[in-house]
Structures are given as structure tokens and as C-alpha cells.
Amino acid sequence: MRLAVFGGTGHVGRRLVPLALAAGHEVTVLVRNPVGLSGREGLRILPGDVRDARAVDRVVEGAEAVLSALGTRSPRGDTICAEAMRRILPAMRGHGVRRLVVVGAYGTGQGHRGAYRAVMSLAIPAIMRDKDEQDALVRAEADLWTIVQPAVLTGGRYSGVYRTGTDLRLGLASRVSRADVADFMLRAAGSEDCVRRAVAITS
Numbered sequence: 001m002r003l004a005v006f007g008g009t010g011h012v013g014r015r016l017v018p019l020a021l022a023a024g025h026e027v028t029v030l031v032r033n034p035v036g037l038s039g040r041e042g043l044r045i046l047p048g049d050v051r052d053a054r055a056v057d058r059v060v061e062g063a064e065a066v067l068s069a070l071g072t073r074s075p076r077g078d079t080i081c082a083e084a085m086r087r088i089l090p091a092m093r094g095h096g097v098r099r100l101v102v103v104g105a106y107g108t109g110q111g112h113r114g115a116y117r118a119v120m121s122l123a124i125p126a127i128m129r130d131k132d133e134q135d136a137l138v139r140a141e142a143d144l145w146t147i148v149q150p151a152v153l154t155g156g157r158y159s160g161v162y163r164t165g166t167d168l169r170l171g172l173a174s175r176v177s178r179a180d181v182a183d184f185m186l187r188a189a190g191s192e193d194c195v196r197r198a199v200a201i202t203s
């Protein structure tokens with residue numbers, strides 16, 4: 001499968017790209033700084049910024065699916081996920097690309113999750129607002145979308161052992177490795193089981 005990846009040098013993306021290449025996919029990645037990505041067979045690296053519609057368009061062109069692992073740890077109110085989606089979705093429509101898998105956040109969007117949402121909204125309000133806006137854009141404008149809603153992310157190794165579900169209830173102690181989130185994203189891209197669903201994931 002030909003994959004367009006955004007956020008390929010981030011915490012999840014750094015796990016996602018090697019997994020995709022190892023599985024035999026062709027991967028095009030948009031990066032501002034290619035540090036951490038080396039030239040490998042099947043990997044195409046394009047310089048640019050996700051806020052640049054032309055750069056995003058070049059990455060999406062020819063893809064069969066788009067995977068976004070974008071995120072920010074900034075407390076300043078950055079809206080990188082929503083801003084990127086405003087460029088990615090038109091590019092997908094323009095090139096006839098229907099499949100989208102995106103990393104969201106548990107507790108955002110239509111599935112507000114009680115105490116978890118309340119705590120996270122206090123702890124990381126800007127990030128939750130950004131993911132909320134991304135969620136709304138994806139649901140309104142994407143076609144065959146999946147929003148992956150992970151538990152608290154860790155730097156643990158890939159295990160391949162995790163739980164997913166649309167009704168999965170996570171607590172503040174729930175954890176999942178970034179590598180396992182990347183694995184699930186890749187699996188979801190090639191599956192129809194979770195199309196037009198927000199899917200929680202935890203170890």
C-alpha cells in the first residue's frame with residue numbers, strides 16, 4: 001500500500017514509519033527536519049510544513065491511505081493537528097484518497113469520557129482543544145476515517161499485545177506504548193473493521 005504519513009518524526013511516527021516499511025508498504029513522509037529518518041527502500045522524504053497546502057498536496061498525491069501521527073506537547077495553545085487537517089482533507093479529496101487514520105486523544109470529540117476528560121482538560125487544555133477540533137473536522141469532512149484514541153502514551157517497546165474498542169473504558173492509570181499505537185494505526189489502515197469509528201487503545 002502507498003501511505004502518506006504526517007508526523008513521521010514524532011514519538012508515534014518514528015515507530016510507524018519503520019513498521020510500515022518492514023511490512024512492505026511504500027511511505028511518503030512530510031518533514032521539516034529529516035533527522036531520525038534515513039534513506040531506506042520504499043521511503044520517500046519530502047521537506048515541508050503541514051501548514052503549507054502545496055507541501056501537503058505533494059505528499060498525498062498517489063497515496064492509497066493517509067496516516068497522521070501529529071501531536072504537540074506545547075502548553076501554549078498550538079493547534080497543529082487541526083491546522084494540518086485543514087490542509088490534509090482537501091488534498092485527500094483532490095486526489096481521491098479516501099482512507100484516513102489519525103491519532104486523536106481519549107476523551108475528545110463526541111465521546112467525552114467523564115472524569116478522564118475532566119482531568120485531561122485541566123492538565124492539558126490546549127492539546128485537548130486541538131484534538132477536539134481535529135476530531136470534528138475528520139468526522140465532518142473525511143470519508144473512510146478512523147480516529148485512534150490512545151491511553152496515556154509511554155516509550156515502551158512494541159508488544160503487539162493491546163486492547164482496542166469503540167466502547168473501551170480507560171482510566172487515568174491506563175497506558176499504551178507509542179510503538180503499539182503505531183502498530184494499530186497500520187493495521188487499521190488496511191482494515192474495514194474500524195471505518196468511521198473512534199477506537200480507544202490501551203495495553
